Amino acid sequence: MEELFVRPRALMRMREGPLGVCIDTFIDSLAAKGYSRDSRRRAAWLVGDFSRWLDGRGVAAAAVAEDLVDAFLRGRRRRRAPRAEDRSTLLRLLAHLATEGIICTHSPERTPTAVEQIEAEYVDYMRHERNLAPATIHSNRITARNLLKFLFADGLLTFNTVTARDVIAHVRLATKTCRPNSACRVVGGVRAFLRFALYRGWLDTDMSSHIPAPAVWSQSSIPRSLQDDQVLRTIAQCDQATPSGCRDYAVILLLARLGLRAGEVVALQLEDIDWHAGELLVRNGQTRVDRLPLPYEVGQALAQYLSEARPRCSSRQVFLRAQAPMEGFSSGTAVAAIVRRALQRAGIDAPSKGAHVLRHTLATRLLREGSSLPEIGEVLRHRQQQTTTIYAKVDFPSLRAIAPSWPGGAQ
Template identity: 45%
Template sequence: MKCTIHGAVVLSRPPEGPLAAYIAPFARSLSEQGYREGSLKQQVRIASGFSRWLEQTGVGVRSICADHAIRYLRYRTRHIRPRRGDRAALRHLIDFLHLEQLTPAEQVVSPRLSSTECCVQAYVTYLREARALATATIVNYVPFVRAFLNDRFGQGRVTLSRLCAGDVVRFAQRQAPRMQPKCAKLLTAALRSFLRYARYRGDITLDLSAAVPVVANWSMPSIPRGIAPDQTRQLLASIDRRSGTGLRDYAILLLLARLGLRSGEVVSLELGDIDWSAGRLSVGGKSAQRNELPLPADVGKAIATYLIRGRPRSTCRRVFLRARAPITGFSGPSGVGSVVRHAIQRAGIDAPTRGAHQFRHGLATEMLFHGASLSEIGELLGHQHPQTTTIYTKVDIKALRTLAVPWPGDVQ
């Protein structure tokens, strides 16, 4: 006797086994996450087959673990031709059972951390909770700090009170010459940060951060590579806004171009951050600071159109959601970078880069060209230090040569 699950999946017989009562709720959960009918059918049929196998092997709901999923896939392969997505379907089912507290969370035995790793983890906690630094900054600092501690203490116990200026100088002098200037400056910044942390803890009394050598490097060595205004207009015009994905991408690109937001700021934007009546946007910037920005009419219209006509139904509070299941916010800034990269490729534009930051540079350069002050530019871009904004005052000599008037007469 056939059985229909969630009005979409037809099984040759009703579900059997310990998971029979949970197949329909599982299907409903998948539907709410935005999985399409084809994927929904595959996952429900896998779950039904898994439940029958559990009954045959005498495994109850409370005993299910990831190992049972692996064993079932091996069993299934001997009887049915495997399909792409079978393993993911079972993983979704196991996650659903854990989420519904039907199966106990698996106990993962963590390996014992070394003395160096314990010190690094404590430093990471300090950066995240006390300093509220961005995840990207923490990720950049940690490898240098770990290398410094391993260089000084090896596999032994880390005793920060034994550090001296010579340790710091020797490590920096050995490592910096092998690196590009930008990477070497990041190394010295990480060392200063860690040594200030060690002093904050009371492990050292001297300010060893002052012993970190300064990496020789020209201030503002390169000119920001900003996308040109006509390229931005061409890119926006190329977006197909007849689909939900197109409406989303258009709104994202407008935010980048008109407000100069960072990728991470676009990703973390939530529905409650938009004050429609006041026409303002609250943006979470670096170091957990929030910037209040005016919401231009065209940007507000693009976001509103996406929310009304293009955004999938979801309990997620993020403004911009993935186009494919599971329907949730982007996992990180790379999601916005992917939107920019594919849009530029489709439009066939010879942009300075394929990244999202070029819109930020392009906006700042255009504002400066039209007479905006550095303080105004810095306020819009959320710069914490005025020196960060001064990079846009650099002149592109190569571009200016194309505008130079030939000198009259022959060269003497």
């Protein structure tokens, strides 16, 4: 606090009221998360005003709650122009007070509904028995929740009255505005939950086989990839002189050279990099761990980011946000955004703007250089060889060798 306010009178005002004893630790926590000096100074003024407002109403620190935050901000709005971050700053203060044990933010215990209990049990099954990836668990959870709300809208949870007609009606409603691939994911999620319901004994018959599949054929598309020069241009757009550019450079190299998925980049931990063995541990799901060799170019980019650009914080994730709060990426969406911005800066109209286009590009390049499909499947860590066979469609030299000649002569 002393570095933010030089005048002793200002420091005394910041520490007035019931929150005065914890304002120092709160400002220190903001500094640890990477907030700038100006941001911390504004937060201190705001918390100081809030503390004096509480003191004027005889509210103790242990009684601070979100409704008091809203009341304070409504009154403050009449006296001065509010800042967009005022409410989020005070909510962050409540979280800090809860961590310090000063207040209790737990809502009164409520008995979960039958639907919520089924949803929680389904998530536990997917996580521990199926070992599914977090993104898959989240998607299937939402699908199951929507299905249960549709089937039991009246509140009565009776699986023995559910018919295939009811399930199909929900699928038609849920996929009404979906594209074919999205409809496939919805149908797959519904089928997965119905098989779980059969496994738990809630259903007597397997209704998953009664749901018609959308008109999407396996292997009906070709992998969308970039040209080699486009990959180089994309990588070159990362300004390694800036912290965010150094981070983006390492992220794109992991995608382009090792073929990692966006979620696998997010899940990387500091201890997953074995510098002595030159290996990288890649996590997918709760128990699946693969070891990949760490190429020199990728290792150098990671070392540069970790030593020069990565902010200091308690998070063990390798890649962190560039702005406060300094914490790890929450999902693969952040990785996809890094790739999308790099493609835009390079002026590349890519067939796909997400991170997966670099994975397809790696497989296509390996195929062009003479690697076999089983070898590509090992690099991409496919569980089933059939998943890799889609790249046979871009193996043009092999396709030309088996293509029949054009009737009447070459065209």
